[in-house]
Amino acid sequence: MPTITKDGIRLTSLNFNSVGKQISELLKIGDMRITVKPWREKRSLSQNALAHMWFGEISQFLIGHGRKYATEEWVKDAMKHSFLGYIETERINVVTGERITVSELKHTSSLDTGEMHHFLSQVELWAANINCRLTIPDNCEYRKLKDIQNA
Template sequence: MNIPPQGIRLTSQNFITVSESISEDLRRGRSFRLRLEPWSERRTLSQNALFHLWMKELSDFLIKRGRSQCSPEWCKDAMKFTFLGFETNTYTDVKTGAQIERESLRMTSKLRASEMHHFMTQVQSWSLDIGCFLKVPATSEFFELSRKQEE
């Protein structure tokens, strides 16, 4: 069994298969770093939709205050730059085989739902600090998760 770099979902159904695969690698002399964390799915479409709505609201807010360059896409990149940072990606030239590493903003599509919620909370807090009140529909997943965390 080949375990991908992003990990696998370990369940009672696949535990024995995973255990056997790891045991075989250990017998061959390989060693591993094992980090267990609760499974969570990738960020949801609901989170993504609300985040893009927020970027439109933030853009409108900033443009009304003289920041004409602040398109929704600019706002999205600025929030990712500020709160998510960069990741290093390796690219391969298919003609020469040469590889280069480049840093690029982290992608929200690769965040887990809990990471996306944390990111959105940071964006919401920053927006409040500058006087921009982002709408959070009471029916949204973000609202529900925020309410659960307050309990």
């Protein structure tokens, strides 16, 4: 039986009937909205580790060039601001119950592996344009995907 997660249900030809039964049960509650899109794995731990290594390298580069404010956290936010953008999210004041919509930086944890690769490519290109050479370990996923693209 497929497991329902916050990311949805991975629908395959093997679990199609089982998913149909789960949906039938849900329809007893009322009408449902179902969105179907291609399944992609979330960004990998390798990609996340590389991004954080790069944020540190960019921070050191910028600080070395006089930008004392450029902490690793600042770099991370600046890269997300520049290349990922914002999402609208609802916040609720637990005291008053007031609901407001705010913009917040998109989280890399919400990206799939392809989207994360694209984000990392943008960061790498930006860094190269300011002569900041980033480390790309030979055994990392980004290197492997980059090599496949360039083959």
